[in-house]
Amino acid sequence: MGSPSIGLYLGTETADIVCLTGSFQHPRLLSFGSIPLPSEEIWRSQTQSGETEIPQEAVQAIRTLLQKTEPSSSRVYTAIASEACIIRYFQMPILPTRERKQAIAFEAKKYLPFKLEELDFDFKVVIQRKAPSLMRVMFLGVKKNLVAAVMSLLSSADLTPLCLETTPLSLMRLLRQNGQLLPGEVALFLSIEQDTATISIARQDLLYLSRNVTTLGSVEAGQNPAEPLETLTTETRVSMDYYRRRFPGEPSVSRVLLFGKNIDSKRAKEFNLALDVPVEIGHPFRKITLNHKEAAPGLAVAAGLALRGMEKRTGEPNLLPLEIRRNLQSLFKMAVFQGAVGMILLGVWTIFSMVDLHGLEQKAELIRLGKTASVSFAPNQELLNLKTLSENQQKELQFLRSLSKTKTNSAELFSELGRLLPEETWVQHALMEDGPQIRTLKLVGAAYDNNREKELEGINRFLASLRSNPLFQSTFGELYLDNVRRSRFREEEITQFRLTCASGKERKGASP
Numbered sequence: 001m002g003s004p005s006i007g008l009y010l011g012t013e014t015a016d017i018v019c020l021t022g023s024f025q026h027p028r029l030l031s032f033g034s035i036p037l038p039s040e041e042i043w044r045s046q047t048q049s050g051e052t053e054i055p056q057e058a059v060q061a062i063r064t065l066l067q068k069t070e071p072s073s074s075r076v077y078t079a080i081a082s083e084a085c086i087i088r089y090f091q092m093p094i095l096p097t098r099e100r101k102q103a104i105a106f107e108a109k110k111y112l113p114f115k116l117e118e119l120d121f122d123f124k125v126v127i128q129r130k131a132p133s134l135m136r137v138m139f140l141g142v143k144k145n146l147v148a149a150v151m152s153l154l155s156s157a158d159l160t161p162l163c164l165e166t167t168p169l170s171l172m173r174l175l176r177q178n179g180q181l182l183p184g185e186v187a188l189f190l191s192i193e194q195d196t197a198t199i200s201i202a203r204q205d206l207l208y209l210s211r212n213v214t215t216l217g218s219v220e221a222g223q224n225p226a227e228p229l230e231t232l233t234t235e236t237r238v239s240m241d242y243y244r245r246r247f248p249g250e251p252s253v254s255r256v257l258l259f260g261k262n263i264d265s266k267r268a269k270e271f272n273l274a275l276d277v278p279v280e281i282g283h284p285f286r287k288i289t290l291n292h293k294e295a296a297p298g299l300a301v302a303a304g305l306a307l308r309g310m311e312k313r314t315g316e317p318n319l320l321p322l323e324i325r326r327n328l329q330s331l332f333k334m335a336v337f338q339g340a341v342g343m344i345l346l347g348v349w350t351i352f353s354m355v356d357l358h359g360l361e362q363k364a365e366l367i368r369l370g371k372t373a374s375v376s377f378a379p380n381q382e383l384l385n386l387k388t389l390s391e392n393q394q395k396e397l398q399f400l401r402s403l404s405k406t407k408t409n410s411a412e413l414f415s416e417l418g419r420l421l422p423e424e425t426w427v428q429h430a431l432m433e434d435g436p437q438i439r440t441l442k443l444v445g446a447a448y449d450n451n452r453e454k455e456l457e458g459i460n461r462f463l464a465s466l467r468s469n470p471l472f473q474s475t476f477g478e479l480y481l482d483n484v485r486r487s488r489f490r491e492e493e494i495t496q497f498r499l500t501c502a503s504g505k506e507r508k509g510a511s512p
Contacts, residue, residue: 003073004021005306006019006309007079007308008077008305009299010081011037012196013036014037016032018295018305019306020303024311025287027177029295032299032302033065034065035061036061059156078154078163078165079164079166079301080142080164082210083196086113086141086142087209088112088138089137089206090139091134091135092107097453108121108139111139114143118144119144120141120142120322121141121142123137123139124137124316138206140165147321162309164319165305170308171189171191171200171259171304172207173304173311175257176204177311178284178287181204185254187202187254187255188277189257189259190232190236190257192215192258195214195215197235203251209242211239213235215231230274233271256271257281258271259284259298259301262298285303312493314493315451413475420462421445424448424454424458425462426445427444427445428446430442430444439476440502442501444498445497445498452486452495455495456484463499466499466501476501477502477503478503480502483496484498
């Protein structure tokens with residue numbers, strides 16, 4: 001069983017938590033919970049203004065929630081209400097990966113009500129097969145002081161955030177998992193809280209728009225929902241009309257999905273009668289094993305967050321400050337590196353454990369002094385045993401002589417190899433072989449940068465460095481890239497490569 005994935009949603013009224021284990025396609029619910037946050041004048045005003053002094057009532061509420069649910073990790077995937085975020089969608093001509101960040105930031109300034117310098121932001125680029133020369137960009141930003149406030153709250157509760165995103169992204173992920181949003185289908189989903197709602201239009205991997213509305217009342221079971229229902233249906237029609245005009249070539253909205261703590265079938269029917277598209281309730285635990293627990297349907301955002309730790313998509317937006325994102329990537333790379341080093345050391349230990357090192361050391365010392373090692377045998381040994389013993393002695397002698405010649409050179413090669421490795425790559429296995437006429441160095445390595453193109457760039461830089469290095473040039477005349485493929489390490493996608501350095505002629509079947 002893998003490590004649990006924990007989603008924590010800081011909404012406008014409550015904090016929700018969902019803890020899952022298993023895989024993205026077959027998750028299992030471990031625990032869940034919800035707790036009210038401080039009253040609106042204390043909590044909501046703080047989150048909207050981005051005050052860095054978080055009230056102790058909010059910290060205590062989060063701690064109480066953690067005590068109730070008892071998550072087995074302090075590392076959480078976090079989201080905040082979309083009313084605190086800026087979400088924009090625009091299109092650009094396709095650009096090389098290394099040029100995108102600067103170009104997208106420049107383009108985004110046209111659509112922002114704030115200076116870009118005031119935001120922690122991220123984006124996602126979607127390139128569709130039918131338009132390969134076009135970048136579809138989802139841009140998301142949050143005021144830096146609000147991010148600092150959320151970080152302060154989590155730190156006070158002894159939690160470490162792995163990501164910060166906003167509610168539409170969490171719901172999109174949930175809908176991809178539970179099958180309510182089919183590939184290529186466009187849906188409008190309403191995330192309804194006590195007196196606000198978020199209206200989003202999206203397909204599987206693309207968020208076209210997201211807007212927040214005030215319902216001026218509560219859409220809750222048992223209350224008269226006439227006024228908020230009218231407000232929401234009007235705003236929903238306005239949003240669909242805008243989508244049709246703004247994106248005439250995209251598929252039409254095929255359904256409306258409702259999410260909220262108090263949405264029931266009666267309210268869904270009322271929405272269905274007021275709109276001209278099918279309306280259904282969003283089911284966050286539709287494809288999550290509940291272990292006989294009755295999980296609340298209002299935990300959709302927290303469930304979508306917990307699924308982020310299982311889906312392992314690359315390029316998912318993260319609104320944490322850039323330096324924290326880099327530190328998280330570095331920690332993952334360190335874990336991967338430590339695992340690879342452990343595997344190498346285990347292999348070395350296994351090999352050496354099969355060799356009589358003490359005996360070889362004694363023989364090496366005798367060779368260094370110009371002496372020969374004495375061999376004792378019983379008088380009744382047969383001639384065949386003597387020949388076998390002589391052959392074994394000759395093999396050991398040849399090994400020791402080759403070892404004395406290559407020890408210094410091999411150490412220099414491996415030292416230089418470590419120096420040439422780019423930051424995003426590491427070596428998993430290394431094997432040096434010395435034959436009568438050829439020396440080979442076989443390497444198996446991998447790269448991780450949460451971006452396949454950047455990983456391939458890192459591997460290419462490594463190969464170029466090896467080819468141009470004087471020590472490797474003098475030792476190996478040829479360098480072959482045998483294989484590059486996608487692989488997985490601890491549930492993360494990596495790019496794995498195999499290469500061979502050879503001192504002799506070109507090997508058959510190798511790819512230059």
